[in-house]
Amino acid sequence: MDKVLTNLLIALVVVLIIVIGVMAFACKDCCKRRESITIGYQAVGGIEENDDISIISRDDFVLLTETSCTSLVSRWIGLLHSGENERMPILVSYASAQAKPHQQLIWRNFVGLLLELPEHRNVLKSLGICYDDDLIYVVHPYKDIITLRSYLKREVRCIVSTNTRFTSLLTAAYDVVSGLEFLNANKCCHPGLCVVRILVDVYDTCKLYDFCKQEDAIDTLEQFNLNEDSDVRTSLPPESIFLGEYTSASDVWSIGVTLWEIFSYGVAAYPNVSLSEYEKRLRENERLQKPVGLPDELYEVVESCWTQTSSRRPTITSLVEKLRTVSSRILKQINDGRITINDHIPSDDTVTTQDFLYEIDIDDTTYHYRKTDGSVGSDANIYLKRAPTINQLTRYVSNHLQLPINTSLTFTQISITKDSFIQPRG
Missing domain, CATH: 1.20.5 (Single alpha-helices involved in coiled-coils or other helix-helix interfaces)
Structure with a gap:
């Protein structure tokens, strides 16, 4: 026992x-x-x-297609598995495989900035970040979001009432300037600000997302190929083009160009203008002309952003106050019937791939991949489960949107089903 x-x-x-x-x-x-x-x-x-920041597992999201890739950052459209049968469209960014060591540091600074930055209605909210091996992913929501250019072309131009249309332009303009004021107050800059690099959500609210710390502005600007990226190139001030400098005063110049494009319903500021031609126009102090129907008082606010000497430009805060005051006065005059906005809906300028935006529809059987062009106003749904070739995609979209035969379209050849996904490059 x-x-x-x-x-x-x-x-x-x-x-x-x-x-x-x-x-x-x-x-x-x-x-x-x-x-x-x-x-x-x-x-x-x-x-x-920071307990308020969500850490997202790499197993919880899939990458569908790459929307852009510079020497600094690669961006993908993907899906986040937020529930048993729920999938949320997301925008995923991470340091490009081409990024040099100092650019890797810039990316880490940007991620750290997002962790510290308070929420603002005109800054795209981050859903969380993901650490996977040596990559740091930033995940943003992407449901019902389009670029500002697409919004201006596809939605605002279709508003019948002139006054309502003009009010939408003023709202977008104030959103952009308000977002830049917030970023400036938090010691941030937005190199390359333009209507194709601003997003608009389902509530017609503009969202900024591609900014950086002020001390990283010059290095961030290096990611753009100014010979190829006309929208970024023609938004830059003289000191950036000729001296390689970028400060908050440079943001003010870019705000002026962005406001001009907003009040022009998304028309590019300098379409088909080469880098050398743009440099020539800057040297000759040439400025964009007043959009048709824009009140003189409002154009003066826009034009004040283009002072050649950066130190003499208005501050972003004073620009916000001036825009608010002038807009309120003009809207009151419109409501009182004292003035009428005789604007002009421009004919569509050249369709480019930069006018397209990736959107995702989801059903029980397959993922859809849609490229939407605001100037044409048509949608092309491409069923990825069919695994089409590049030529098939090009022919399908060209026929569906009735684009010119020589329109340049670039696609990523991919095949997506519920049980498969694409790993990021590099």
């Missing part, structure tokens, strides 16, 4: 030792995971862990 009790006690002790060992290992592993997250935060921004 004593021998049985002894063996039983020994067995209990062994079991207890095993349980304690398992618990200790689990605790140690948990601490390591928590430590890795904390280290990750410190690495990207030098800040402490």
